[in-house]
Amino acid sequence: MNTSYILRRLFYGLLLMLGVVVLNFLLIRMAPGDPAVVIAGEMGGATEEMLESIREEYGLNKPLLVQLGIYIGDIARFDLGESFFFNQPVTHLIGLRIGPTILLVVTAQLLSIVLGVFLGVIAARKPNGIMSAFVSVFATIGYAVPVFWTGIMLIILFASIVPIFPVEGMQSVRLRDANVFVKALDILHHLVLPAFTLAIIYLAQYARLSRASMLEVLGSDYIRTARAKGASEKSVLFKHALRNAALPILTVAGLQFGNLISGALLVETVFNWPGMGRLAFDSILRRDYPTIMGVLFFASFMVVIANILTDLSYRLADPRLRGR
């Protein structure tokens, strides 16, 4: 893989982020009312001194382009402003919550890809079999269920009927002084339901997609060759076919990442998971715009990174693309 490609890709990612910053800036100014009042939050009665200091800090009395310059300069120094509700710098607030969100989103992504592809491959072996029918029905159902409702149904199920998984939060209070290993297990235990809730929609989609992709690949000549030379069924399916069927799955996985973050927002709210989604929800209720914009910035940032990683792994998976 050549370095100039990676550099080009990173530069493009930077441009996209600059776009997000400009959009944030415009959104605050397009909102009805005085931007200083908007930034201070409409819930609390902001004092005149507070508004004056906001105007000073954001340069709201200066021309629009100067304001934009100040804003971009601040963000380049990772200064996303102050949350007037939490009374803390926004970067600090997000720093505390970005970890849990990444944990949730990445776990759900892996879970859905691994289980989905597995189901799809099994189904593709018999295009008219029971598994195939199951995958089709499951995919349609998975598409139609609201993710927050699945979460609530799982909470009802696991809180009262089969209480084997915790339904709220990320850590147990009683294990506050336990050692790292016990704590990690505790977090994993809490992760099961939120991650599964989030994974279920995408799992269905990956199953359908990989079934279709596998069916296409299984009809090709090199699979017949592999069978003819006596390769085992397992080796044909998972080594010869899946490697070639993987590219469309990878593409969709990259495109899905933004949706996954949107889903995480709802799932975090349902399960009280202490991540960025929960923070976005809390700050939107309080109209805490610096925090909301900070979350939008970091969430977009995560999508950009995920897209770059997808692109790079695409090149690793397909040797034909490497030279370019």
Next chain:
Amino acid sequence: MSDQTTTEYQAESPAREAWRMFRRNIPALIGVVMLTVIVLATSYGTFLYGGDPFEIVWAPHEPPGVTPEFPMGTDYLGRDLIAGLLTGGGPTLAVGLAAAAITMAIGISFGALAGYYGGWVDNLLMRITEFFQVLPALLFAMVLVTLFSPSLLTIAMAIGVVSWPQTARLTRAEFLKIKELEYVTAARAIGARNKRIIWKVILPNAAPPLIVSATLTIGVAILFEAGLSFLGLGDPNVMSWGLMIGANREYILDAWWPVTFPGLAIFFTVFAVSLIGDGLNDAFNPKLRER
């Protein structure tokens, strides 16, 4: 030679053929029936049933099937769930339809211009599309709705603004394919202008995948609206299924029914829409039916 032999073989129009295929597709027909029932119930049910969904009519958390007047029970305030379900579907469906229309309008315009003109137009429009794909849709919609105060219109617009990139990509791909075909060259040869070629020649031929995509977009938009209302970001003066779930969320361990029924309503609506979408997809691609 009689006249009858010449009329014996007549080519079926693509739309008729698709309809013939669709008619034979049992799941798709189930979808049509389900959706018809839901639309009729949510648009006329309130008038027949009466009852204000916001009015407190009974004791809170009355379980379903206990009191004959309230077969589905009441919510945490003692409001009738059936009244809520019947009135709550209208806004959800309206926002879903409007948002899908906005999504298609933006997506088709972007995709058509990018695919037809190519070059720098394509480059510019596709960079904008990619930019919008970077923004996490629900979060961005939440921000828009909060900034511009929630009403059914702003919600529909917010959903439209965040969902169009996929439609744009699909339209672009179709245009890239179709613009090379001979009938487009023929149209140009007889002097058709670009505007005419884009909207009157290529677009109708790109319609089948776009119709399927529009149907699925309605489903996604309904889920979107439900998510926003669930978070309490919908129009607070309008009852909706998502709002019912959100409002009763705190009490799910005391009462399962106030969240379960509206969730099922959302599920069946989107399920019906996606059955129809799949049916249309099969009808337009008879070759894929064997898969």
